Amino acid sequence: MNEPSYQEKFWQIISLIPSGSVATYGQVAELAGLPSMARAVGRTLSQLPKDTQLPWFRVINAKGEISFPKDSPPYQRQRSLLEADGVVFIRGKVSLRQYKWQP
Known part of the structure; x- marks a missing residue:
């Protein structure tokens, strides 16, 4: 049996993030067993089809922020989905203490 690709491992983890929670890129990489691949999580998400059912928007950076430039359409889309x-934003940030997924 073939080992799933790193992208498939990321998708599997992201599909488990429950509504009302967020995970960081590094957390997704770590849970996938690839702790040094946080940047690859972002790359993988950037390649998803527009109509994906994967809750990609629940993945944010380690500062509790959306990684898209503020006021860009992708930023606004991710923020409104969250x-x-x-998920509540305070001064552009999500409280990881409050919303970070604890699987």
Whole structure:
């Protein structure tokens, strides 16, 4: 049996992030067993099809921020998806203490 690709491992982890929670790029990489590949998580997400069902928007950076440039359309889209999920932003940040997924 073939070992899943690192992208598949990331997708599997991201698919488990529950509504109202976030995970960091590094956390996804670590849970996938690839702790040094946080940047690859971001690359993998950037290559998802537009109509993906994967909750990609629940992955944010280690500072609790969305990685897209503020005020860009992708930033606004990710922020509104997270807010619809019940995640609260304070001064542009998400409280990782409060919202970070603890599998």
